[in-house]
Amino acid sequence: MLSREQLLHAAETHGTPLYVYDARVLDERIQRAIQAFSGAKIFFAMKANSNLHIVRRMKDQGLGFEVVSYGELHKALHAGVPGERILVNGPAKTLEEYELGQQVGATFILDRLDECHFLKPGAKAIVRVNPELHVSTHSHLATGEAHSKFGIPLGHAAEALQQARDAGLNVRGLHLHIGSAIQNPEDFREAFEKVAHLADEVGHLEVLDVGGGWGLNADLEGIAKIAFEAAKSFGAELWVEPGRFLVSESGVLLTRVVGTKETARKFVLLDAGMTEILRPMLYGAMHPLRPLWDHPETDRFDLAGPACESGDVLARDVELPLPERGNILALEQAGAYGAVMSSTYLSRPRPAEVLWDGDFRVIRRRESLEKLWELEMTSGF
Numbered sequence: 385m386l387s388r389e390q391l392l393h394a395a396e397t398h399g400t401p402l403y404v405y406d407a408r409v410l411d412e413r414i415q416r417a418i419q420a421f422s423g424a425k426i427f428f429a430m431k432a433n434s435n436l437h438i439v440r441r442m443k444d445q446g447l448g449f450e451v452v453s454y455g456e457l458h459k460a461l462h463a464g465v466p467g468e469r470i471l472v473n474g475p476a477k478t479l480e481e482y483e484l485g486q487q488v489g490a491t492f493i494l495d496r497l498d499e500c501h502f503l504k505p506g507a508k509a510i511v512r513v514n515p516e517l518h519v520s521t522h523s524h525l526a527t528g529e530a531h532s533k534f535g536i537p538l539g540h541a542a543e544a545l546q547q548a549r550d551a552g553l554n555v556r557g558l559h560l561h562i563g564s565a566i567q568n569p570e571d572f573r574e575a576f577e578k579v580a581h582l583a584d585e586v587g588h589l590e591v592l593d594v595g596g597g598w599g600l601n602a603d604l605e606g607i608a609k610i611a612f613e614a615a616k617s618f619g620a621e622l623w624v625e626p627g628r629f630l631v632s633e634s635g636v637l638l639t640r641v642v643g644t645k646e647t648a649r650k651f652v653l654l655d656a657g658m659t660e661i662l663r664p665m666l667y668g669a670m671h672p673l674r675p676l677w678d679h680p681e682t683d684r685f686d687l688a689g690p691a692c693e694s695g696d697v698l699a700r701d702v703e704l705p706l707p708e709r710g711n712i713l714a715l716e717q718a719g720a721y722g723a724v725m726s727s728t729y730l731s732r733p734r735p736a737e738v739l740w741d742g743d744f745r746v747i748r749r750r751e752s753l754e755k756l757w758e759l760e761m762t763s764g765f
C-alpha cells in the first residue's frame with residue numbers, strides 16, 4: 385500500500401482528481417490468482433481496466449484477455465496480446481468484431497445461436513449458457529438469472545451446442561458467468577450444479593469457462609476448488625475471467641476537498657464525483673475512504689461531488705477528521721471499473737492515471753480541454 389506521503393506527493397505533482405495504481409499490489413493479486421488457479425487459463429476481463437500499461441503488465445505475466453467491444457479487441461492487440469489469447473464476448477457483437485476476431489485467431493463466446501451465421505467454419509467458439517439462478521450481489525451485477533439478457537437458456541444449451549457444431553464451428557466448450565462481486569462461493573457451486581447434467585448431454589468438451597465475478601475478499605481457494613471440480617466433471621480444462629479481483633485493490637482515486645457546507649446535512653464537497661467514479665451512484669457501492677490529513681476532532685459527513693445532480697454523492701454519513709479546503713482524500717478499491725467508467729459529462733476532462741513502480745509514472749495523461757471539443761470542430765467552427 386502506498387504511504388500517505390507518496391499519495392500526497394502524487395496529488396501535488398499530478399493534480400487531482402487522480403487515479404493512482406500500485407504495481408506491487410497489482411502483481412501480487414495477479415500472482416495470487418495464478419497460484420490459486422494453477423493449471424487453469426486466466427483471461428483478464430479487460431472492461432475492469434483497459435489502460436495499455438496495465439494490460440501489458442498482465443500480458444507479460446502470461447494472462448489472456450476477455451474483450452467485449454471492437455475497441456477493447458483493438459486495444460488488446462495494440463498492447464501486443466496475441467490473438468489466440470483473446471476471448472471475444474458480448475451480447476450484441478458487431479460484424480467488425482467477428483471479422484477481426486477471426487482474423488487474429490481469437491475464441492468467440494457465443495451468446496446466442498444465430499451468431500453462427502457470422503462466423504466461418506473452423507472459428508473457435510465456446511457457448512455461453514445461462515444457469516438461471518439468483519446470486520448474492522447487486523441486481524445490476526447479476527448476469528445468470530432467468531430474466532437476464534445473457535447466454536442461452538439452460539433448457540436449450542445442449543441443442544445450441546450441437547447446432548454450433550453442425551454449423552462447422554470449432555466448439556471448444558461451455559461458458560457461464562453468474563455475475564460480479566460475488567461474495568459467497570456457494571453461488572458458484574450452485575451454478576455448476578445447474579449445468580452439470582450437460583456433461584452427459586453434449587459429448588466431450590475441451591473447455592469449461594466459468595467467467596469471473598470473484599468478490600474482493602472472496603475465498604479464492606474455495607472458489608478454485610469448486611471450479612476445478614466442475615471442470616473435472618466435464619473432463620475439461622478450466623478457464624476463468626476475473627476482472628475486479630485483479631485490479632481493484634491496486635488503485636485509489638485521489639480527490640481534493642473543495643469546501644464544507646451544512647444544509648439539513650453536513651457535506652464535504654470534493655473535486656471528484658460521478659464523472660470520475662460512477663460506482664457509488666450506479667450500484668450504491670461503498671468504497672473504503674482514507675483521509676490523508678489529521679485533526680483531533682471528527683464529525684459525520686456526506687461526501688458530494690461537483691456535478692449538478694443530487695445523486696452525485698460518493699458516500700453518506702461517514703466519520704472523518706474535520707476537513708479543510710485542500711485536504712486530500714483517497715477513495716480505495718478504485719482500480720477496477722473506476723477510470724474506465726469515467727465520463728466527460730459536464731465537459732469535465734477525464735483524470736490522469738499514474739502508476740507507482742519504484743517511482744510514479746504517468747500511464748494516462750489528464751484529458752485536455754481541446755480534446756473535449758476536438759471532434760466538434762467541423763465545418764462552421
Ligand code: LLP
Nearest residue numbers: 429561564565596597598625626627628721
Ligand atoms: N466475464 C464476463 C463474461 C463478464 O461479463 C464480466 C463482468 C467478467 C468476466 C468480470 O467480472 P469481475 O471479475 O470483474 O466481477 N461495472 C460493474 C461491473 C460489471 C461487470 C460486468 N461483467 C462494477 O463497477 O461493479
